[in-house]
Amino acid sequence: MPSVQLKPGREKTLLRGHPWIFSGALKNHPSVAEAGTIVRVNSHAGKPIAWGFYHPRTDIAVRCFSWNPEENIDDNFWERQLDNAIWLRERIVPPKTDAYRLINSEGDGFPGLIADRYGDRLVISVQTAGMEKIRESLLRIFQDKLHVTAIYERSEGQARRIEGLEDRIGWAAGTSDDSPVQIRENGLIFFVDVVSGQKTGFFLDQRTNREIVASSCPGKTVLNCFSYTGGFTVYCIRAGAKKVISVETSQPANETTRRNLSANGFSEQQHPIIAEDVFTYLRKVQDPVDVIVLDPPAFAKSKHDVRTAARGYKEINLQALRLLNSGGLLATFSCSNYIDPGEFEKIILFAAQDAGKTVQLLRPLFPGADHPTLLPHFQGRYLKGFLIRVL
Numbered sequence: 349m350p351s352v353q354l355k356p357g358r359e360k361t362l363l364r365g366h367p368w369i370f371s372g373a374l375k376n377h378p379s380v381a382e383a384g385t386i387v388r389v390n391s392h393a394g395k396p397i398a399w400g401f402y403h404p405r406t407d408i409a410v411r412c413f414s415w416n417p418e419e420n421i422d423d424n425f426w427e428r429q430l431d432n433a434i435w436l437r438e439r440i441v442p443p444k445t446d447a448y449r450l451i452n453s454e455g456d457g458f459p460g461l462i463a464d465r466y467g468d469r470l471v472i473s474v475q476t477a478g479m480e481k482i483r484e485s486l487l488r489i490f491q492d493k494l495h496v497t498a499i500y501e502r503s504e505g506q507a508r509r510i511e512g513l514e515d516r517i518g519w520a521a522g523t524s525d526d527s528p529v530q531i532r533e534n535g536l537i538f539f540v541d542v543v544s545g546q547k548t549g550f551f552l553d554q555r556t557n558r559e560i561v562a563s564s565c566p567g568k569t570v571l572n573c574f575s576y577t578g579g580f581t582v583y584c585i586r587a588g589a590k591k592v593i594s595v596e597t598s599q600p601a602n603e604t605t606r607r608n609l610s611a612n613g614f615s616e617q618q619h620p621i622i623a624e625d626v627f628t629y630l631r632k633v634q635d636p637v638d639v640i641v642l643d644p645p646a647f648a649k650s651k652h653d654v655r656t657a658a659r660g661y662k663e664i665n666l667q668a669l670r671l672l673n674s675g676g677l678l679a680t681f682s683c684s685n686y687i688d689p690g691e692f693e694k695i696i697l698f699a700a701q702d703a704g705k706t707v708q709l710l711r712p713l714f715p716g717a718d719h720p721t722l723l724p725h726f727q728g729r730y731l732k733g734f735l736i737r738v739l
Contacts, residue, residue: 349421350378351388352402352410362398362412365455366724369400369410377404384477386421395472395728401459401478406510411459411478418633423485429457430493437549440717447531447540448718449552450494454728455720460507463490464548466529466540470496471548472520474503477511487521498522500542506649528604530611534559536582537611539604542599546601546645553715553731554643554681554737560713560735561641561679562587570639571595571671573626578605580679585614592619593637595629598677625659630667639677640668646730648684657684658695665699669707672738681733689732710735 354362358373369389371377381713382388387402389410396417419425421687433456441448450470456624460476470490474480480503490499499522504515528539533555542549558580566588570578575594584592596602602621609616620631626644642664647657672678682692689712700707713733721728 349388349400350381351390351396351690352376352378352390352395353390356392356396359397362389363522364696364724365415365722367400367459367722368408368411368725368727369412370407371409372411377409378402379662384481385479386481388417396705397604400730401476401481403477403511405512409450411454411476413457413459415453423489426458426482426486427489427493430489430525432456434493436720437718439594442534444535445533445553445555447533447538447550448555448716449717450718452719452721452724459650460511461486462548464550465494465496465533465553466542466549467497468497469522469529469542470494470499471542472499472501472503473548474501474513474516475507475511477513478500479512480513487660491521496522498525502542502548532578534583536586538577538579538582539611540577541600541604544600545604546576551576551643553683553719554579555712555718556716557679557681557733558583560711560728561639561677562574562589564677565589565639569593570641571640571668573630574642574702575605575621576601576643578608578621579606581619582608582612582614584639585609585619586612590637594619594621595626596621597623597625599623614703627664627667630664630671633671636671636673637676638673640679642668642678642680644681644683646684647682651686653684654686657687658691661687661692661695662699662702665696666703667709669736671737674738677710677737678707678736678738679733680736681713681731683731685727685730687732688726692732693722693734696736700736706739708737708739710737 353375383403389398398412399414400412460479462473499520501520540549562583565584570592575596581594647660
């Protein structure tokens with residue numbers, strides 16, 4: 349296989365386990381290697397260090413997936429990578445749960461691949477040229493190992509265009525049944541639209557945070573903003589919340605929330621669903637609540653969006669804090685890669701100051717353990733949140 353050589357001193361982050369090598373760190377580029385080619389990474393002195401996918405035209409020139417340079421990179425290697433991912437999920441996915449992230453890109457040694465399991469279906473998203481090159485092999489391995497009835501692919505978006513790839517959406521294997529799939533999460537029932545829902549159909553990364561927030565809800569009035577299909581809503585009701593108000597602009601998502609409430613024996617009459625823009629709703633509502641969840645979509649989808657996104661995050665958090673009385677809780681999130689935890693914390697602080705509130709940070713909030721990341725790879729930690737208490 350072709351190889352690349354690093355410039356002097358550029359192997360430090362790689363040796364710590366960071367999976368990305370930027371183009372400026374390379375001393376040489378393979379003359380014939382096309383996008384997605386597997387290359388061996390050598391230090392400046394010529395010592396083999398790692399294996400990765402090479403791309404000649406992107407800022408990230410190599411995405412590493414193995415730090416054993418003597419390893420054979422073949423179908424057996426990728427099968428072992430999948431076995432490791434399965435082994436982890438068998439130990440950390442809670443009982444009465446059949447929906448979880450099986451492969452979390454670099455965090456599981458598959459740079460640019462997401463695979464989410466929903467019962468007997470798998471939803472995949474291929475975002476890099478390297479994964480695209482081995483896609484057919486991966487599909488065979490998934491079918492042999494996972495015994496799923498169908499694999500749906502949602503390989504789309506800006507990341508693929510940067511890699512020079514066209515979108516691919518549709519059934520990659522198995523049935524073509526587009527109806528929502530029923531899943532269980534900690535014993536609760538949810539219906540997931542894997543074909544046209546957000547992300548791969550459900551916010552699997554919030555499972556642990558749904559449990560954390562729900563534990564503070566018995567007897568409380570809860571406002572769930574950007575409620576999507578009602579994940580936080582259903583958890584809080586089961587935990588004993590007196591009333592949960594769900595606010596979401598998407599009518600299809602609200603219909604699914606109604607179905608999820610009904611499937612778990614809960615009533616929309618007691619727990620209303622409001623189809624409205626969250627910004628508009630927060631600005632006009634006056635009735636105080638005990639707990640607020642803010643889980644908006646990514647406001648910053650590029651570096652150019654950061655300033656506008658920061659204003660948006662500050663506004664919704666300011667309005668939410670305004671509605672919370674003393675002792676009230678705010679669970680607030682950002683899934684924007686370009687807003688780091690430190691910046692997000694400052695945004696919340698400034699929002700609290702402008703709202704005239706003094707707040708305590710009770711705990712940071714992260715995805716569950718089925719969304720692992722490599723410790724040096726902070727860029728892989730897109731979801732960050734805080735549980736805040738108003739004094």
